[in-house]
Amino acid sequence: MTPKRLAWIGAVAAVGAVALVAARRRARSGEPRGRLRSSWTEVEGVPVHARVSARPASGTLPVVLVHGYGMSGSYMVPLARRLAAEFPVYVPDLPGHGRSGKPERPLGIPGLAEALQAWMEAVGLRRAAFVGNSMGCQIVAELAARHPETVDRLILVGPVTDPETRTVRQHLPRFLKTAFAERLSLAALMIADFFRAGPRRLADEARFMFQDPIERKLPEIDTPALVVRGEKDSVVPQRWAEEVAGRLGTDRLLVIPGEGHALNYSAAGELLRRIRPFLRCSFLP
Numbered sequence: 001m002t003p004k005r006l007a008w009i010g011a012v013a014a015v016g017a018v019a020l021v022a023a024r025r026r027a028r029s030g031e032p033r034g035r036l037r038s039s040w041t042e043v044e045g046v047p048v049h050a051r052v053s054a055r056p057a058s059g060t061l062p063v064v065l066v067h068g069y070g071m072s073g074s075y076m077v078p079l080a081r082r083l084a085a086e087f088p089v090y091v092p093d094l095p096g097h098g099r100s101g102k103p104e105r106p107l108g109i110p111g112l113a114e115a116l117q118a119w120m121e122a123v124g125l126r127r128a129a130f131v132g133n134s135m136g137c138q139i140v141a142e143l144a145a146r147h148p149e150t151v152d153r154l155i156l157v158g159p160v161t162d163p164e165t166r167t168v169r170q171h172l173p174r175f176l177k178t179a180f181a182e183r184l185s186l187a188a189l190m191i192a193d194f195f196r197a198g199p200r201r202l203a204d205e206a207r208f209m210f211q212d213p214i215e216r217k218l219p220e221i222d223t224p225a226l227v228v229r230g231e232k233d234s235v236v237p238q239r240w241a242e243e244v245a246g247r248l249g250t251d252r253l254l255v256i257p258g259e260g261h262a263l264n265y266s267a268a269g270e271l272l273r274r275i276r277p278f279l280r281c282s283f284l285p
Contacts, residue, residue, distance in 0.1 A: 034081055095115050
């Protein structure tokens with residue numbers, strides 16, 4: 001047998017071993033994973049990309065996952081796959097993000113909320129549960145305040161922005177500290193999404209994010225809500241998470257030990273375990 005053929009056999013064996021280990025780890029984790037497919041919808045002249053349950057569970061509440069600043073739905077995938085085994089799941093890339101088209105002008109928080117509402121109408125979603133992360137919490141809170149008939153319940157994961165950090169200079173040290181609590185692979189997704197968005201759009205979006213006083217709209221929301229933060233999330237300190245819950249008029253606040261800001265990516269299995277009862281709960285009208 002030639003050295004070249006031996007090398008090929010070794011490579012195939014190595015790939016097979018890695019795949020086997022990964023499969024065993026998934027089996028041991030006990031976390032179900034659903035399949036997602038790409039979907040494209042024209043919304044007000046802009047093509048919007050979304051990841052959607054390939055075989056959604058029937059008769060259960062749809063769940064829409066909303067990404068944060070500069071990102072796309074790509075970093076929501078670990079949570080989305082787990083949810084998709086139990087719920088119909090939708091993960092849109094909002095206009096100007098990820099694989100979706102870019103409007104002529106960057107959209108602020110109200111504009112992104114209206115774009116989300118328009119996308120829901122276009123795909124035939126009348127009402128859903130929403131899971132927002134980071135700036136995504138601002139967007140879904142805006143949606144709940146403007147279109148309460150659309151929002152069945154809210155899950156705010158790492159809600160921003162803390163009024164004490166509403167400039168880049170104040171926010172950046174907390175963000176960098178929190179980054180050490182995330183999975184390293186998240187950095188690659190962030191770089192790819194930021195590159196797609198471009199520096200000008202990112203600068204405008206940062207301004208929109210810091211200028212949006214989420215604390216003013218929270219008391220207007222009359223929707224069942226759950227607030228979640230990671231114990232090591234410096235961007236969302238415990239004091240601010242408690243204030244968010246208080247302004248929503250709820251005592252539903254969960255803290256996940258040892259985790260950071262992007263729980264939907266770095267701690268997707270534990271996050272699902274914590275939020276599943278809330279998603280399955282029946283709330284009286």
